[in-house]
Amino acid sequence: MITIKDVFEDYKQLNKVYETKEIQAITLLAISEISGLSKASIKAFPERELSNEQTQKLKNTLTQLQTGEPIQYILGITDFYGLPFKVNPSVLIPRPETEELVEWILSVAGTRLPVAGSQFTGNILDIGTGSGCIAISLKKNLPQAQVSAIDISERALQTAKENAELNEVEVNFIHADILNINSEIKLPKSEIIISNPPYVTLDDKKQMHTNVTNFEPHTALFVPEHDPLIFYKAIADFALLNLTPNGLLFFEINELYGQETVKLLKDKGFVNAELRKDMSGRDRMIKAII
Template identity: 50%
Template sequence: MKIGELTQKYISDLSNLYDTEEARVMFNLAAEYVLQLSPTKLRMQSGVSLLLNDYQQLLLILEDLKSGKPIQHLTGEAHFYGSVFKVNENVLIPRPETEELVDWIINKVGQIKTSDFQILDIGTGSGCIPITLKKYLPDSKVSTLDVSAKAIAVAKENAEQMKQEVNFIEADILTYRDDQKYDVVVSNPPYIRLLEQKDMHKNVLIFEPHLALFVSDEDPLIFYKAIADFAFDSLKENGLLFFEINEYLGRETLEMLKSKGFNTIELRKDMQGKDRMIMATKTSIY
């Protein structure tokens, strides 16, 4: 079978789960993993016949995709901000909106000239946030915290693979405190309400860790409140708090931060026009 023909088979067989462009992305990621070809080269070689072994491997991936399993779990890797991160069922698959948050932090911090710059990420997951921040802000000292030992193990492996020095802390932010003062605290905590599950893709519901996804309908900002309290105590003067947020709770998150003492707050939309990230500055009013 030719590459272009298999692309169309992916699109047809996955039509119950993904639209045409999403299915095409699935094929591109599978083909990049199996054939070591970029999407551009795939298009250029659409008329090339596949070797039998490659064809069989891509068919096996297609069968797993039809069950709803994420392509990143099949390849064991996810692309994030120009790097490739190991992922598995113990960590969230990095999302494009998180790339936007990281880009905001890198650009903002790049404007600040200071020594002994300290960054804390809360909710390590795959390590995509802290490792990327360390890579692009190499003079910073980056720490990251997660309650899951399994997630930290994945992130440590990614940090070692990318040769980035990150300090890992296994702890629960609902109870964690330390004496370190930080210039930046960043978090992409669990924020999806249980009532939103009905609108979610089954590959997320079945295959990604619920611990990193869901909060109760009654107190959806539980982690944001705890992190805001921690950050207000632990940030230096003019320190910055960054959150990725629930698109439906932007105003509620903003008002919560005001109530916690943050008086300079920016709510920003992602590329899809959704309220998705917030920056709050700890500044004295006196």
């Protein structure tokens, strides 16, 4: 049998794919998920021996990681906003920046309560839900809200439904293409609409890690070079018709198009557009009011 320390040594072979800090984080996550040990315990007891079954699983995981496949897809699960989410190649892996967007939405929703101590009971719509991480996290924290979510991918919606069940919340999932939204789809007007739509250009793709470009779903990532704001235009137009008066539109954005996205919203009649930076100091989120 091998020890936890041995696994960290073996996983150093990932240096052709990842930087040192990433390797350590990936190794820690793999050991924790496969052994069931807490990360604190793993760090505290590096000489602990692992079972033969755990050892074999860790070796198999290492082989997959060497191809560039993300650890989250290999394990089939990840954490987002303190909740577990199933992930697979039909959905994007939730990012920490998106947690910041959820936090912002929750803080603003808290200011819209009719009476102090009451709960937000409005309608929320998440466009391009993927794994359902935004919609489910909001429903978990705003249990009295009515949350709906749209996605073009039926496979993504199946994963999102499984995640809603996993986290014991009810979300209304709808199969639809926001670029060609069916007029027959009837939804109540929403107090809040959110979207983290595709926004990566082909030029951006050149700078991205292959574990993203080779494994994560391209329909959820890339936009035409000649029209990088195509989804923002369509969603803004949809929001104009489907937000309540004084309703809020939240976007996660491409940092290179922050000011352009703000201008787009202002030109369409939104007001008080606020551009916010993420934890890394990059323009990453926008809030606007209709």
